[in-house]
Amino acid sequence: MAFAPSGPEASFFEVLDQHRASLLATLRRGGGEPAGGGTRLASSSEVLASIENIIQDVITSLARNEAPAFTIDNRSSWENIKFEDSVGLHMISHCTTRKIKSDSPKSVKNFALILKILSTIYKLVQSNTYATKRDIYYTDSQLFGNQTVVDNIINDISCMLKVPRRSLHILSTSKGLIAGNLRYIEEDGTKVNCTCATAVPVSSNIQGIRNLITDAKFLLIVEKDATFQRLLDDNFCNKMSPCIMVTGKGVPDLNTRLLVKKLWDTFHIPVFSLVDADPHGIEIMCIYKYGSMAMSFEAHNLTVPAIRWLGLLPSDIKRLNIPKSTLIPMTKRDQMKLDSILKRPYVTCQPFWRKEMEIMGDSKMKAEIQALTFLSSDYLSRVYLPNKLKFGGWI
Amino acid sequence: MHGNRPYKLILKYLIIHWKCETAEVSKGALLEGQLVISIEALNSKHQANTLHCVTTIASAGSIYGGLVLKKFLKEIQSILHGFSAKLNWTSEEASYSQDTSGVTPFQMIFEVDEKPKTLMTDCLIIKNFLHKIIIVLPKIRFNFSVKVNGIFSMEIFEAENEPTLNLSNGIALVVNYQHYVSAPKFGTTELLCSRIHPVLGHPVVLFIPDDVAGMGLLGELILTPAAALCPCPKVFSNQLNRISSISIFLYGPLGLPLILPSQEQPTAAIFKDTSYFIDWKKYHLCVVPNLDLNLDGDLVLPDVSYQVESSEGDQSQNMDPQGQTLLLFLFVDFHSRFPVQQMELWGVQTLLTTHLSAIFMESHSAVQDSIQITVGQVLEHHHQAVKAHQKLQASLSVAVNSIMSIMTGSTSSSFRKICLQTLQATDTQEFRTKLHKSFHETTQHRFLHHCSCEVKQQLLPERDDAEQSTEDAHENSSLELLAGTSGQVGNKRLKGSSLHQGVEETRAFRSAGALSPSEAARRRAEATVSPLTPSRSRTGPGSGLEDALWLQEVSNLSEWLSPGPRP
Numbered sequence: 001m002a003f004a005p006s007g008p009e010a011s012f013f014e015v016l017d018q019h020r021a022s023l024l025a026t027l028r029r030g031g032g033e034p035a036g037g038g039t040r041l042a043s044s045s046e047v048l049a050s051i052e053n054i055i056q057d058v059i060t061s062l063a064r065n066e067a068p069a070f071t072i073d074n075r076s077s078w079e080n081i082k083f084e085d086s087v088g089l090h091m092i093s094h095c096t097t098r099k100i101k102s103d104s105p106k107s108v109k110n111f112a113l114i115l116k117i118l119s120t121i122y123k124l125v126q127s128n129t130y131a132t133k134r135d136i137y138y139t140d141s142q143l144f145g146n147q148t149v150v151d152n153i154i155n156d157i158s159c160m161l162k163v164p165r166r167s168l169h170i171l172s173t174s175k176g177l178i179a180g181n182l183r184y185i186e187e188d189g190t191k192v193n194c195t196c197a198t199a200v201p202v203s204s205n206i207q208g209i210r211n212l213i214t215d216a217k218f219l220l221i222v223e224k225d226a227t228f229q230r231l232l233d234d235n236f237c238n239k240m241s242p243c244i245m246v247t248g249k250g251v252p253d254l255n256t257r258l259l260v261k262k263l264w265d266t267f268h269i270p271v272f273s274l275v276d277a278d279p280h281g282i283e284i285m286c287i288y289k290y291g292s293m294a295m296s297f298e299a300h301n302l303t304v305p306a307i308r309w310l311g312l313l314p315s316d317i318k319r320l321n322i323p324k325s326t327l328i329p330m331t332k333r334d335q336m337k338l339d340s341i342l343k344r345p346y347v348t349c350q351p352f353w354r355k356e357m358e359i360m361g362d363s364k365m366k367a368e369i370q371a372l373t374f375l376s377s378d379y380l381s382r383v384y385l386p387n388k389l390k391f392g393g394w395i
Numbered sequence: 396m397h398g399n400r401p402y403k404l405i406l407k408y409l410i411i412h413w414k415c416e417t418a419e420v421s422k423g424a425l426l427e428g429q430l431v432i433s434i435e436a437l438n439s440k441h442q443a444n445t446l447h448c449v450t451t452i453a454s455a456g457s458i459y460g461g462l463v464l465k466k467f468l469k470e471i472q473s474i475l476h477g478f479s480a481k482l483n484w485t486s487e488e489a490s491y492s493q494d495t496s497g498v499t500p501f502q503m504i505f506e507v508d509e510k511p512k513t514l515m516t517d518c519l520i521i522k523n524f525l526h527k528i529i530i531v532l533p534k535i536r537f538n539f540s541v542k543v544n545g546i547f548s549m550e551i552f553e554a555e556n557e558p559t560l561n562l563s564n565g566i567a568l569v570v571n572y573q574h575y576v577s578a579p580k581f582g583t584t585e586l587l588c589s590r591i592h593p594v595l596g597h598p599v600v601l602f603i604p605d606d607v608a609g610m611g612l613l614g615e616l617i618l619t620p621a622a623a624l625c626p627c628p629k630v631f632s633n634q635l636n637r638i639s640s641i642s643i644f645l646y647g648p649l650g651l652p653l654i655l656p657s658q659e660q661p662t663a664a665i666f667k668d669t670s671y672f673i674d675w676k677k678y679h680l681c682v683v684p685n686l687d688l689n690l691d692g693d694l695v696l697p698d699v700s701y702q703v704e705s706s707e708g709d710q711s712q713n714m715d716p717q718g719q720t721l722l723l724f725l726f727v728d729f730h731s732r733f734p735v736q737q738m739e740l741w742g743v744q745t746l747l748t749t750h751l752s753a754i755f756m757e758s759h760s761a762v763q764d765s766i767q768i769t770v771g772q773v774l775e776h777h778h779q780a781v782k783a784h785q786k787l788q789a790s791l792s793v794a795v796n797s798i799m800s801i802m803t804g805s806t807s808s809s810f811r812k813i814c815l816q817t818l819q820a821t822d823t824q825e826f827r828t829k830l831h832k833s834f835h836e837t838t839q840h841r842f843l844h845h846c847s848c849e850v851k852q853q854l855l856p857e858r859d860d861a862e863q864s865t866e867d868a869h870e871n872s873s874l875e876l877l878a879g880t881s882g883q884v885g886n887k888r889l890k891g892s893s894l895h896q897g898v899e900e901t902r903a904f905r906s907a908g909a910l911s912p913s914e915a916a917r918r919r920a921e922a923t924v925s926p927l928t929p930s931r932s933r934t935g936p937g938s939g940l941e942d943a944l945w946l947q948e949v950s951n952l953s954e955w956l957s958p959g960p961r962p
Contacts, residue, residue, distance in 0.1 A: 052801070052810045055798055055802065059818060063817045065837060067838065105783065111790070115797035118797065122800070
């Protein structure tokens, strides 16, 4: 396909192409993508039948004069999560559970709210309409209390029924942006071209996207919207064409993660992350790469273990002589987060990452990507990233 | 002298004497024994429309050992000065016989002429008086019989085997609700706890006004309030409960009812003033005196009664028209570091009867504070129970509506059929009703299981050790709360046990395992308490521990009210 040919010459991408070949070889050795565990797409009738089964169980309990209860997997318990290099963090098959009882003062309200949201989902699926989590919250905000309650119950239902949120006809609001050498068609037939000067919002129906087309040599995940916009302003996508860049504007939403996963699954192009040299940035990068505890039950659909850390590396700070005045002392919270990340199971198989984190910990200083602007205003897009990409400066 | 008054005075005197005689032997133990009171009335031969009444008061059993008859007769006659009736003591030879234990039964007879209506009223007053005694002296049994022109009726007043809350100084409060309110109108299945759960307040010293202080008492008067809602609010009906009435019971030393002066006397003013003891507006209660008390009933009549009227802001749905009664017991005890003589106790009784209002007014602030705090605790528990109940009902309503939404919206006829069949409903309306009822029953069952009122507390499967140990800690602190704080009483020179210490003694008594095997066996065997009248009884443990556990359960109700953990 033809895109505006404004990128570097082909030799620029030699290392990238080698990296890609290495990734493909690894995939072939590993037998392809790991078998999808956890959730699977379910048809509407399957979802309706699952909900009806749950209701029948509740009524049967009542008929036996027993208080009905839901058995929910402990999604956010480390004891139920294991790490696999090829998948990231995901739930074990026989995990511990907890009961949401109808006759317990502590849980009767949650029990009722689960039924409430199940009935909402039932109606959505039946009528083939969709709603976001926020929409559901606003159907009775006083009853739910806050959005977090709704979010958690929806995740619990998704985990309980073993279907992704999409199959429940609940959309998550997308906040991510994408730009670069990419075209696709949405489920409703809308054609999307991401080569515009301004970025395109990440679709809220990733599973419905089809006809993905790209020549991109790499996908760059950018932590912050400010950095993303800066790169857009610097015309980075054209200068480094063909490439794609995406941002989740901080902690990524589900759709942004689904899109990154979809692009990897479809094209197997190298994926790099550009985050601040601070614990928060590293954690965001880990979410894309290995997944989160909260969504570990959907890990197979969300994680891209092949992601590499491009920058800003803590070792870059010294290497580039970034002025100390641009650095920020780490807070106690930063230190605690860093210590927590270092203890996570996936860090053990990433010795270079560990080393970078130790450099950060020892210096007790952190740096934002914007620190590079002290070298020159377009240092990031003109020097730093091109050099990193050309010479394999990722870990 | 009014017809019924002599009976009360004589009975009081006998009980005081009895207590003093037994004090050295078993201090703090409940008085046990039986008194028989019989009135035989025949038409007077000398006056028209008048009955000649012969009253016999006799002991049955071993209670009046040591009663010096002549001294007693002299003292009784001085107490009953102005009493124009003929008062006889059965002759020494005829009245008693020495049994092998060396104790002496006694019998006294007096005769009065009364109008039939007066006799009827007096009988009702006496019955109420006896009822009032047994609810704090549950091991005393009264046989009260009346024979009028050959027509005989008898009633037994006893509460020996009913659940009680041991106070101290030989008194214990019977906590069976049926003494205080009639059974709720919406069916016995709705009321699953037959006890009240009194909260003891802080004791306060009552100062005696100077103009009545000339009695030369060598001790102090201590007021200890106790309050409870009746019936038990925790497992009450499906409807919200409001406070509809307030009943105040006044007791003097040894658990003897204080006889109030008549309503016309100025000294009764403090009881007419509804805000004298408690600022009811603080609890959004609009209280008016209730002068319409029905003597002819099974309930023990309060000394002071108020009605609670609906306030303007009380527009909640499902308010129970019957409502709950707030019971307030005011126990005035006498403490001295010297051995208390019988006549001194009698003098205290008289002082309290004649100058109660003045004594309360002298210590108004302290009295009001103590009562206010006690009532506040009870009402706060009630409020929490109501809120928790509301929260439960709201949640169950959401659950039912959600299930109905799915069931009625389903296009799967097999699913709908199975739902209806499972609950044995013929249509969706019936299904909804049964669904709601089923949820209600399963959750109520859990509340009952949790309720320490009727069932001994059991560990539930999901509780872990940490939670249980936390509850144990709460239980201990609740017991201390229930027992009051010994530091609150201003004057520490208390010879005997105060009311609050009595509860601690009970606890110590329990923990020392001092139950007799038979008593322990009876207590273990108790599953539910179902006495309906004072004369019917079942074993009931002194419930200091149970009430502390109930207080813990009520505090657990705060779980309903606090945000729950994320699912």
